Amino acid sequence: MAAIEREKDGHLLGPGEDIKYTTCYMCACRCGIKITMKDDQIRYIQGNPDHPTNKGVICAKGSSGVMKQFSPARISKPLLRKKNAERGEADFEEISWEEAMDILVKRLKHIRETDPKKLAFYTGRDQMQALTSYWAKQFGTPNFAAHGGFCSVNMATGMIYSLGGTCWEFGGTDFERTKYMLLFGVAEDHDSNPLKLGISKLRDQGGKLVVINPVRSGYGAVADEWLPVKPGTDGALILAMVQVLLKNGLYDREFLISHTNAAYLVQMDEGDENEGMFHLIPEYEMEDIQQTVWDTKTKSIKEARTKGVEPALVGTFTSPEGKTLKTGMQMLIERVMEQYTPEKAEKICGISAEQIERIALEIGITARDETISLPIPWTDAWGNEHKTTTGNPVSLHAMRGVAAHSNGFQTVRALSVLMMLLGIVDRPGGFRFKPPYPRPIPPCPKPINSASKIKPNTPLPNPELGFPSMPEHLMVDDDGKPLRIDKAFSWEFPFTAHGMMQNVITNAYKGDPYHIDTLFIFMANMAWNSTMNTSGIIEMLKAKDDNGEHKIPFLVVSDAFFSEQVAYADLVLPDTTYLERHDVISLLDRPICEYDRVADAIRYPILKPKGECRPFQQTLIDLANRLGMQGFCDDEGTPFYNTYEEFVTNWEPAPGAGVGFLAGWRGKDGTDHIVGEPNKHQWDAYKRNQSFFGVELEDTIKYNRNINQGYLNWAMGTKFKRDNEAIVMHFYSEPMQRFRLAAKGLRKGRKPATEEQAKRILTYFDPLPFWYEPIEQQQVDAKKYPFHAITQRPMPHYHSWDSQNAWLRQIMGQNFLYMNPLGAEKAGVKDMDWVWVESPTGKIRVQVKLSNAVQHDTVWTWNGMGKIPGAWNLAEDVDEAKKSFLLNHLITEEIAHGHGQKISNSDPISGQAAWFDLRVSITKATEEGNWPVFKPIKPPKHMDKRPDILRYEFMRDKKK
Amino acid sequence: MDTRLALVIDQNKCVGCHACATNCKAWNTAGAAGPLTDRDPYGKAPRGVWFNRVQTYEVGQYPNTEVHYLPKSCMHCKDAPCVKVCPTSATYKRKEDGIVLVDYDQCIGCKYCSWACPYGCREYDDYDGVMKKCTLCIDRIYNEKLPADERKPACVLACPTKARTFGDINDPQSEASVKILEGLGFKLLPEVGTSPSNHYLPKRKVKIRIDEDEILARKHVIVVTEKSSSYAEVIAEDIAVP
Amino acid sequence: MHPEMALVLLTVFAGAGQGIFILLFILDAIFSLQGIIPQGFILTSGIISLALQAIGVIASTTHLGNPHRGWRAMLMVKNSWLSREVITLSMSAGCTALYILMYWKGMDSSLKFAMGMLGVLGSIGFYISSSMVYASVRFVKEWSTTLTPINFTVFGITSGIACGLAVLANSDVNPDIILGVSEILLALTGISLLLKLLTYRYNARSYLSVSEKNAIGVNNPSIKLMDMGTSYAHYNTTEYYHPYTDEQNKSMQVTVLFLTFVIPATIAAIITSNFAPAISGILSIILAVSMLIGMLFERRLFFIQGNNIQNLYYGNFRHSAAGNPIVSAARKGTPVSVK
Numbered sequence A: 001m002a003a004i005e006r007e008k009d010g011h012l013l014g015p016g017e018d019i020k021y022t023t024c025y026m027c028a029c030r031c032g033i034k035i036t037m038k039d040d041q042i043r044y045i046q047g048n049p050d051h052p053t054n055k056g057v058i059c060a061k062g063s064s065g066v067m068k069q070f071s072p073a074r075i076s077k078p079l080l081r082k083k084n085a086e087r088g089e090a091d092f093e094e095i096s097w098e099e100a101m102d103i104l105v106k107r108l109k110h111i112r113e114t115d116p117k118k119l120a121f122y123t124g125r126d127q128m129q130a131l132t133s134y135w136a137k138q139f140g141t142p143n144f145a146a147h148g149g150f151c152s153v154n155m156a157t158g159m160i161y162s163l164g165g166t167c168w169e170f171g172g173t174d175f176e177r178t179k180y181m182l183l184f185g186v187a188e189d190h191d192s193n194p195l196k197l198g199i200s201k202l203r204d205q206g207g208k209l210v211v212i213n214p215v216r217s218g219y220g221a222v223a224d225e226w227l228p229v230k231p232g233t234d235g236a237l238i239l240a241m242v243q244v245l246l247k248n249g250l251y252d253r254e255f256l257i258s259h260t261n262a263a264y265l266v267q268m269d270e271g272d273e274n275e276g277m278f279h280l281i282p283e284y285e286m287e288d289i290q291q292t293v294w295d296t297k298t299k300s301i302k303e304a305r306t307k308g309v310e311p312a313l314v315g316t317f318t319s320p321e322g323k324t325l326k327t328g329m330q331m332l333i334e335r336v337m338e339q340y341t342p343e344k345a346e347k348i349c350g351i352s353a354e355q356i357e358r359i360a361l362e363i364g365i366t367a368r369d370e371t372i373s374l375p376i377p378w379t380d381a382w383g384n385e386h387k388t389t390t391g392n393p394v395s396l397h398a399m400r401g402v403a404a405h406s407n408g409f410q411t412v413r414a415l416s417v418l419m420m421l422l423g424i425v426d427r428p429g430g431f432r433f434k435p436p437y438p439r440p441i442p443p444c445p446k447p448i449n450s451a452s453k454i455k456p457n458t459p460l461p462n463p464e465l466g467f468p469s470m471p472e473h474l475m476v477d478d479d480g481k482p483l484r485i486d487k488a489f490s491w492e493f494p495f496t497a498h499g500m501m502q503n504v505i506t507n508a509y510k511g512d513p514y515h516i517d518t519l520f521i522f523m524a525n526m527a528w529n530s531t532m533n534t535s536g537i538i539e540m541l542k543a544k545d546d547n548g549e550h551k552i553p554f555l556v557v558s559d560a561f562f563s564e565q566v567a568y569a570d571l572v573l574p575d576t577t578y579l580e581r582h583d584v585i586s587l588l589d590r591p592i593c594e595y596d597r598v599a600d601a602i603r604y605p606i607l608k609p610k611g612e613c614r615p616f617q618q619t620l621i622d623l624a625n626r627l628g629m630q631g632f633c634d635d636e637g638t639p640f641y642n643t644y645e646e647f648v649t650n651w652e653p654a655p656g657a658g659v660g661f662l663a664g665w666r667g668k669d670g671t672d673h674i675v676g677e678p679n680k681h682q683w684d685a686y687k688r689n690q691s692f693f694g695v696e697l698e699d700t701i702k703y704n705r706n707i708n709q710g711y712l713n714w715a716m717g718t719k720f721k722r723d724n725e726a727i728v729m730h731f732y733s734e735p736m737q738r739f740r741l742a743a744k745g746l747r748k749g750r751k752p753a754t755e756e757q758a759k760r761i762l763t764y765f766d767p768l769p770f771w772y773e774p775i776e777q778q779q780v781d782a783k784k785y786p787f788h789a790i791t792q793r794p795m796p797h798y799h800s801w802d803s804q805n806a807w808l809r810q811i812m813g814q815n816f817l818y819m820n821p822l823g824a825e826k827a828g829v830k831d832m833d834w835v836w837v838e839s840p841t842g843k844i845r846v847q848v849k850l851s852n853a854v855q856h857d858t859v860w861t862w863n864g865m866g867k868i869p870g871a872w873n874l875a876e877d878v879d880e881a882k883k884s885f886l887l888n889h890l891i892t893e894e895i896a897h898g899h900g901q902k903i904s905n906s907d908p909i910s911g912q913a914a915w916f917d918l919r920v921s922i923t924k925a926t927e928e929g930n931w932p933v934f935k936p937i938k939p940p941k942h943m944d945k946r947p948d949i950l951r952y953e954f955m956r957d958k959k960k
Numbered sequence B: 001m002d003t004r005l006a007l008v009i010d011q012n013k014c015v016g017c018h019a020c021a022t023n024c025k026a027w028n029t030a031g032a033a034g035p036l037t038d039r040d041p042y043g044k045a046p047r048g049v050w051f052n053r054v055q056t057y058e059v060g061q062y063p064n065t066e067v068h069y070l071p072k073s074c075m076h077c078k079d080a081p082c083v084k085v086c087p088t089s090a091t092y093k094r095k096e097d098g099i100v101l102v103d104y105d106q107c108i109g110c111k112y113c114s115w116a117c118p119y120g121c122r123e124y125d126d127y128d129g130v131m132k133k134c135t136l137c138i139d140r141i142y143n144e145k146l147p148a149d150e151r152k153p154a155c156v157l158a159c160p161t162k163a164r165t166f167g168d169i170n171d172p173q174s175e176a177s178v179k180i181l182e183g184l185g186f187k188l189l190p191e192v193g194t195s196p197s198n199h200y201l202p203k204r205k206v207k208i209r210i211d212e213d214e215i216l217a218r219k220h221v222i223v224v225t226e227k228s229s230s231y232a233e234v235i236a237e238d239i240a241v242p
Numbered sequence C: 001m002h003p004e005m006a007l008v009l010l011t012v013f014a015g016a017g018q019g020i021f022i023l024l025f026i027l028d029a030i031f032s033l034q035g036i037i038p039q040g041f042i043l044t045s046g047i048i049s050l051a052l053q054a055i056g057v058i059a060s061t062t063h064l065g066n067p068h069r070g071w072r073a074m075l076m077v078k079n080s081w082l083s084r085e086v087i088t089l090s091m092s093a094g095c096t097a098l099y100i101l102m103y104w105k106g107m108d109s110s111l112k113f114a115m116g117m118l119g120v121l122g123s124i125g126f127y128i129s130s131s132m133v134y135a136s137v138r139f140v141k142e143w144s145t146t147l148t149p150i151n152f153t154v155f156g157i158t159s160g161i162a163c164g165l166a167v168l169a170n171s172d173v174n175p176d177i178i179l180g181v182s183e184i185l186l187a188l189t190g191i192s193l194l195l196k197l198l199t200y201r202y203n204a205r206s207y208l209s210v211s212e213k214n215a216i217g218v219n220n221p222s223i224k225l226m227d228m229g230t231s232y233a234h235y236n237t238t239e240y241y242h243p244y245t246d247e248q249n250k251s252m253q254v255t256v257l258f259l260t261f262v263i264p265a266t267i268a269a270i271i272t273s274n275f276a277p278a279i280s281g282i283l284s285i286i287l288a289v290s291m292l293i294g295m296l297f298e299r300r301l302f303f304i305q306g307n308n309i310q311n312l313y314y315g316n317f318r319h320s321a322a323g324n325p326i327v328s329a330a331r332k333g334t335p336v337s338v339k
């Protein structure tokens, strides 16, 4: 138990001073902060030295938290669009909360009573999905998702469907011990401070860092080697490394056999309903345990995981019934040996064959020869005892650079396979999981899978989101049509574990697959920077039908600032900031667990809410109560919880379940952890403990958790897992093959509705990783649009929301288009020229800065910098509005599909938005200033005036 | 030897995140050296006082490009030209620890000191009409109200990559001195004779050398059998290395 | 460097005012017994001298962030040229005022003479110390040369004499004196021109042996500043930086040459060679005005040409002396050490 008591007495605080601990939310990284208060105002925010996530450090944004409080961009009254005002004009009436709630409740009540799916509830960069998804489920709408779909769902699903867990909040590099790290496509990461701390450690230990990224910046600056890869080609690069490893026998044989399904026998005979499925020993019909291997000792097929059997990792065999069987490893070898040579990869990704081969050898040999052995005994799921815990000190980390492409899922699969080959999953020196991961592959929750489950006034029986492993899990109706407005879990995007927020506006506008009534957006700027084709989306938000009704009839937004999104809303609910409200960073969502620790955290109000701001969670509870929603109220409609704090303390998934939003200090007297009865004083216990909770795992269950008996039992006990079955990694993905079989028509059960869908599944649902050109690029003329165009996160800004921060906007107020001089010369462009950047979707005018730190066919810019004039209560002529830009205007949200049809520009497997598939042309412009130009908006009356001079002072002005 | 406090900044770790800059601003604007005025904070030309700024440089030609971040604050020079030129003695160098400070109550705002600083590290606050600059967080490092391990400059506490070290560079045992010695610390513009106290550590590349032997030291290998499309694995001892 | 008007006005006007005082003091000392120098001249030029010095003093305080405690600037006379500048300026202005007062009151005593001597000393002291303020900034090569104090001194005296000449030529004075003064002026203008040309040559022919390499500690010929830490201009990017193009500077240089040297020298030559009382009055006024305006430009250019080392950090350092019409050979010549 890590109840950390840092002596307040040690501070000998000055008069009026006080120390408070809470959790930062200047981004989603969840660092602990220590706040020095003076006279009930914030004097200073620093990192909390005792906090497991950031260990005392803090980033540029976190340090500037004070300026969020003083931002004149805060909205603090509910707003209703004036009757005659257009969306986007930001012409609002300031109304009372009572009026706002009346309007909303009336609308939602009607929807819930008639057709709950007419409410689409989408949330952006929040950390409240435990509450929001529960709320949506109880409301009865399947149309809920958070930002994952447009964010990094490829990283999430690609790894979860392969390894049983993914990175950031859920896993990461063992920086204590790793000696070699490959970093693919990372600029900032969700794990911002931990990654920085880790890289620091790696540098200290003399470990090697290789950065694979079209751009060298940030982490790339301290890398030992930079591989300027062409965007969208990492898959080819990784598979070429795999080829080199295989060719040189540089794979961890024991690991592949013990932890993965690489040695399991797959049935090869074509045209059979079992084609590509694992060969099972007939007497068993259940899943998992009964797969087979080729025993090299007896030269016969044996049940996998049987003591004494020595499985063949490679080979083609014939079963007694005469079936051809191959191991997954054999199939991978066949795939890569000829097709993915370094020479072939060089032509695709632009990295020399020599360099690919050398780096592959370096990681392979480091993994093989620098093995770590810890004196920690453990027992595997099949009862084999191991005296030591071993590992190979190589690690890989990747993020949106591989994720945000339409081939990202398969690229992440390739990465996962590479990790398995190197034997670096959840072992010392490699990649490590954080509880509650690893979870079953894929995890248990399945989305609702039939229209009949969506009923008026009724909660959904299953969650809105989940992890399909067969067509029967898809969220489609009997005709195979999508049930969700965003078409997640449809035949077009089967593994859409995070939903497809990026499609909502377009689909709702088109009424495809159906029309909705209310779009409820929380903490997302979907009218602007988190949308593709921004100019087009804005038109859709404004569009009206023949009766003069908006195509998206009602748009409700909860925001804390006067953002672009607010300008397009019909009803605006002013939220609090992170220093003004209660929050949980829950095990049910994205907790603060470490590799060796179960941990979660809270926020509580350090300051009074500004004006009439109200915590959004409280608004949700109030709405649920007023609607009499089950799960929030009893049958008579009497609320169980009046406040969000009460909800957090008392809510359990089922009565007496013993688990809830917070894991610490459960039980009546607060002595239970993870599982235990609700405790009235739980919030206080967290506050006393610097707003977080953590327990460390025992040494024997810290590693090899996929197959660690002790861990699996423990995980069942803590209810992280339903059973204690081993989580064998999917080297070969059988769930994907099921979809293929359905598409081939070989499988009983659900089948794709159209030929296009079947073709898509057949093309992309390959159970072994492969590389294909990103789909949009297949459709765009590379001669006409010679440059790739991508974005990066700026470290000192969070998406669109830090331009209101007086300090952060000084650090970065204008973004440029960075271009390699080689490319610029071809395009006839010079340093600081203004240029037209054009894609098939649109054009923008921007300013160029030449840079030698970008791949020569690629241009890039910082993300989210451009603003509508007047938004965020900035002056109308600021650089953000006049010089900065969004690349999003150029990115199409839909690409061609079949005959004249359109389909979301997303990964065909996971539904991840393909932000980085963009290709553009560049020509010199004669005029200066950004384009398109937007009409300025004016902040509502109640908002603070912008000060001309800002002096954040405590030491009072002595002179004047 | 006298105490000589300084920052040691490791460019082998600095990822240019600007945390040191904003945390410096946060601590100092509300502290003894503040406020640090921001003019036009939400307008076209925001202009603020910062004690620490992080600059970005590109070095070399593509594809052998290096990116360098240079966080820069007052170097607390040993032979500080800014001290010598100040007509009011508002700028002074503390004997006891070498920190160069400005006494705002004496400063007349003539800006002369800033001309004399070769590093561009003095920041004129035109609202207060006085010169300001990094104080090495003098109100932290000696502040007994703070826990002992937090008596460090704000920028050092904040730095997420721990690229910054604070200490007495005249004490050979100090972490700062050891880092300078072991990391081949250097000074900016050594030729101008200001003898800056702050040091920087250069990038140090990790290279791995692979011997042919290591490639051949296989534990197992995949070989092509019969037709090229078929493969088999040969294990350990019995490999006649191909 | 950013040309600061207050400092341009201070150094040019105070310098000229002191030059006038030096002239009037000398003329008074040599000729007043003979009654050759009319009272009108002494009083008029004295008042002009005082006025110019006063403009300088006022301008200099507008440059301060905290003028009300400007007096503190005198405290560090031991170390700081700026302290000395303030003290010498106060001394020269004070002595000028007292001298004129004594003259006006008819106190023809050795006390007045002593006061005058002090005023002259103060003036010379100001020329030296105000120029040393710049010359001692080692990090601006264009300033830190002995040419700077010599220039400031000669230019101050020359412009003062030019002003004095304008008063003389418009008062009832022996033409020989006017002739004599204008001959001296002609000579001084020539010397000033020579000094200026020497300065330009020095600027163009020598360079600071510093580079971005040492500024950031990386040994590579190709270094590009991508971001200076904030997106916006701040004190350190504006104080040492001037926004003018080479073309603008060149034309400013030509203007300086004409207004400060060519026109005054021509007029002085006309007056000397062809003295005609009818027009010399107006001509000498034109001369003085031209020279003063020229000197304002010259001093402004002096700031603009000052290339502070710290510009290295902000991408504003000019490694060559391009823009100099006299010597265009850039980056050849002698390195100048900054130690």
Ligand SMILES: Nc1nc2c(c(=O)[nH]1)N[C@H]1C(S)=C(S)[C@@H](COP(=O)(O)OP(=O)(O)OC[C@H]3O[C@@H](n4cnc5c(=O)[nH]c(N)nc54)[C@H](O)[C@@H]3O)O[C@H]1N2
Pocket: A123, A124, A125, A147, A150, A151, A152, A522, A523, A524, A525, A526, A529, A530, A531, A558, A559, A560, A561, A562, A563, A564, A565, A575, A576, A577, A578, A616, A791, A792, A798, A799, A800, A801, A863, A864, A887, A888, A915
């Ligand atoms: N071109 C391009 N576009 C991209 C990306 C890219 O890489 N390139 N990245 C994509 C990714 S990964 C993501 S996750 C999205 C992010 O996009 P969004 O989720 O839209 O994120 P933000 O722009 O930060 O918008 C969040 C909104 O929340 C508001 N807000 C801030 N704090 C609070 C609060 O406490 N309460 C409430 N109610 N509101 C608050 C802000 O004012 C803002 O309007 O952008 C996507 N867009």
Ligand SMILES: Nc1nc2c(c(=O)[nH]1)N[C@H]1C(S)=C(S)[C@@H](COP(=O)(O)OP(=O)(O)OC[C@H]3O[C@@H](n4cnc5c(=O)[nH]c(N)nc54)[C@H](O)[C@@H]3O)O[C@H]1N2
Pocket: A027, A028, A125, A151, A152, A184, A185, A186, A187, A188, A189, A190, A191, A192, A212, A213, A214, A215, A229, A230, A231, A232, A233, A234, A398, A399, A400, A401, A402, A405, A790, A791, A792, A793, A794, A795, A796, A797, A798, A799, A860, A916
């Ligand atoms: N400061 C800050 N931190 C943040 C955020 C923020 O807005 N600001 N946002 C948070 C969110 S929501 C997210 S999703 C994460 C995202 O964290 P990151 O994944 O780091 O997000 P991006 O900045 O989009 O980084 C994408 C990187 O991939 C590179 N890249 C693009 N295409 C390719 C490619 O084909 N191959 C390779 N190898 N690289 C490529 C880009 O150059 C860029 O460096 O960051 C989180 N943290």
Ligand code: SF4
Pocket: A024, A025, A026, A027, A028, A029, A030, A031, A054, A057, A058, A059, A060, A061, A062, A063, A192, A193
């Ligand atoms: S990384 Fe994110 S959570 Fe952590 S300090 Fe920075 S802004 Fe706050």
Ligand code: SF4
Pocket: B085, B086, B087, B088, B089, B090, B091, B102, B106, B107, B108, B109, B110, B111, B112, B113, B114, B130, B131
């Ligand atoms: S600005 Fe202040 S500190 Fe600087 S030289 Fe002038 S008086 Fe001294």
Ligand code: SF4
Pocket: B073, B074, B075, B076, B077, B080, B081, B082, B083, B100, B116, B117, B118, B119, B120, B121, B122, B133, B194
């Ligand atoms: S860096 Fe500049 S301000 Fe700091 S001591 Fe040296 S000369 Fe003075």
Ligand code: SF4
Pocket: B023, B024, B025, B027, B028, B051, B052, B073, B074, B133, B134, B135, B136, B137, B153, B154, B155, B156
């Ligand atoms: S030592 Fe203190 S004042 Fe100096 S840069 Fe660091 S935080 Fe700022």
Ligand code: SF4
Pocket: B009, B013, B014, B015, B016, B017, B018, B019, B020, B021, B054, B069, B071, B158, B159, B160, B161, B162, B163, B164
């Ligand atoms: S905080 Fe550290 S890593 Fe970030 S810019 Fe400053 S020195 Fe570099």
Ligand SMILES: [Mo]
Pocket: A147, A150, A151, A152
């Ligand atoms: Mo994201």
